[in-house]
Amino acid sequence: MSETAGQSDLRESYKEVKIGPKSFDIPEEWSVETIPDLCNLDTESFDASNHSEETFEYIDIESVSRGTINQSKTIPVEDTPSRAKQIISTGDILVGKVRPYLQAFAPVTEEHDGKVCSTGFAVLSAKEDVYSSYITQAILSKYFLDQMTNRMTGTSYPAVNKSDFENVRLFVPPLIEQKIIADILSTVDEQLQQIDEIIQITTTLKSAVANRLFVNGxxxxxxxxxxxxxxxxxxxxxxxxxxxxxxxxxxxxxxxxxxxxxxxxxxxxxxxxxxxxxxxxxxxxxxxxxxxxxxxxxxxxxxxxxxxxxxxxxxxxxxxxxxxxxxxxxxxxxxxxxxxxxxxxxxxxxxxxxxxxxxxxxxxxxxxxxxxxxxxxxxxxxxxxxxxxxPPLDEQQKIGQILDQFDKKIEEYSQSKQRLQELKNGLMQDLLTGKVRVNTDN
The missing domain is CATH 3.90.220.20 (DNA methylase specificity domains)
Structure with missing residues (x-):
């Protein structure tokens, strides 16, 4: 994202647009649209009294981290939270309205199709002429986050309202460019997910080895x-x-x-x-x-x-x-x-x-x-x-050295993830604002 210094600095085939107090240079063929222009914000309502099962799967703000729904909670119908009101579908995008700086923003994957989410989320469903994965990447951008945090109200429970989305805007390239940008960024997301899985497997293995060493030596x-x-x-x-x-x-x-x-x-x-x-x-x-x-x-x-x-x-x-x-x-x-x-x-x-x-x-x-x-x-x-x-001191040292090797591997994977995330952040800044264009000829 580059703030524009002046009209004379505009690149050829770029135009100056404003979002809030900031000016940006974006490609001439790109548009700037509000969230309601791009997405439907209405979703199917959940009525616990008509639910046929004894339990349901519930997603609250704590269940979501940046870009990922971590895990839903199994809730008995009789304990239905007052905020459990929205049924979500594959392809929807959850945007946390409460403390948006935590970036509880994530797409709904097949795994979570048909589950219930809190009214603490706005549920975005991309319209037919918009590529859903592009919207997902755009809501993870800094310029989107800045708009959300600027609209927060309240001190102990800072949040945005559903009506605020009428004034939150995204940069929108042609559909073919949306798809290519989203595919590039999604590829990096897949690599990040793979590293997360390796870290989890290594951590689980370390725990099993540790508990075995502490009783068997x-x-x-x-x-x-x-x-x-x-x-x-x-x-x-x-x-x-x-x-x-x-x-x-x-x-x-x-x-x-x-x-x-x-x-x-x-x-x-x-x-x-x-x-x-x-x-x-x-x-x-x-x-x-x-x-x-x-x-x-x-x-x-x-x-x-x-x-x-x-x-x-x-x-x-x-x-x-x-x-x-x-x-x-x-x-x-x-x-x-x-x-x-x-x-x-x-x-x-x-x-x-x-x-x-x-x-x-x-x-x-x-x-x-x-x-x-x-x-x-x-x-x-x-x-x-x-x-x-x-154990005897020499055996203590051997046990510690074995477990230190697991920690060393986990740290190496974590550093790789951090470097990859930094790469993605740079790509997002360049691709989602049109600073760097993708090839749409192929």
Whole structure:
């Protein structure tokens, strides 16, 4: 998308058009149309009282991410949500009206034909003289998103209204060009989907291998039955079972939650980093949302994180673990995290990281000790009651190395996906505005 500097800068066979406050140069033979010009916005209504089955498949805003319907929910008819009003068909396009910046926009594939969606979506059905897949790609563009976010109203529940679509406009090339553009971008989407599937398969395989390693080990030393929390498990005969307390580094505050008093501290744009839950769940420590003044470093010294510390989420999504990397910048942990600093002479940090993150043994105990509810957060006293399987140090290292290889592969696939998504974003910007033309002669 290029904003036009002036009429003298127009390329030959291009014209200047305005969408909102912005000007664009598009090919002369392209038009600019509103959503109702291109799509029908009425869909078949769902009436639960006339539904012949005991359940139905429901798609709400949470079910949709950018370009994809992830999974529908099976809802008993007697529990029909008040927003379950629209029946969708293959080829329809769902556009989330609530918090549109989340881009809950996606086409309806055969898999979801006949399902029910929330009234939080506008359901677009392309008219006969419009290529549906082109509309799908256009609604994923930045210029469409800008129009949606500019029309949001409300603060706690920002949304657009159905009537707003009368003023949302798309660039429309001739039909043959629509098809070629959509086919090019859809090909990239298919490649992205293939990478997603590979990541999912690798993640599932890693989980299966991890749970097998944590009960069978690597060496064949016979098995013994051990009760860990609510369940009995079999472990190799030469493995110990010990409380997490016994694995702590002998230094003070080896197991530590983040500081509650951070709520009274003014955050800065720079300074000492405050690592949070998102760093652990994404296993990415390149950036943080908050910093505190370096003048407070001594006051918060007990909350500092060092290389090879194991971090655990303790609020909201409880139990995600991550190993603080060697090359991360110094910082402290937020209140939502818990730090475990193992004694490296008895417990290898990568082994503990994988045991917490990939094995079921620890999480089952945490749930049992918390009586099934950890809504208020995981605390140190609960964690110290957890018992863990502990192989000899050399076997810990081998288990950690095996699982590290899975993580390395998953990271490689994720980086490939990111590069491909960046390529697609560039193609969308060029093709959907006509900045780069496609060959329609063949």
């Amino acid at each position: 690597i060496k064949n030393n016979g098995q013994k039955s051990v009760k860990l929390g609510p369940k009995s498990v079999t472990l190799p005969n030469n493995w110990d079972v010990t409380k997490l307390t016994n694995l702590e580094s002998p230094e003070e505050n080896a197991v530590q939650t983040g500081p509650y008093q951070l709520g009274d501290v003014e955050f800065k744009d720079s300074g000492l980093r405050v690592y949070g839950q998102s760093n652990v769940t994404s296993d990415n420590y390149e950036s943080v949302s908050n910093h505190i003044s370096l003048d407070l470093e001594d006051d918060f010294s007990r909350y500092k994180i060092r290389s090879r510390d194991v971090l655990l989420t303790r609020m909201g999504t409880v139990g995600d673990a991550s190993l603080f990397p060697d090359d991360a910048q110094p910082g402290i942990l937020s209140y939502h995290l818990l730090r475990i600093r193992p004694d490296q002479n008895s417990c290898w940090s990568p082994y503990l990281h994988h045991l917490l993150n990939d094995g079921k043994i620890v999480m089952d105990q945490i749930k049992s000790l918390s009586h099934g509810s950890i809504m208020d957060g995981l605390n140190v006293s609960t964690l110290r009651q957890v018992r863990v399987p502990l």
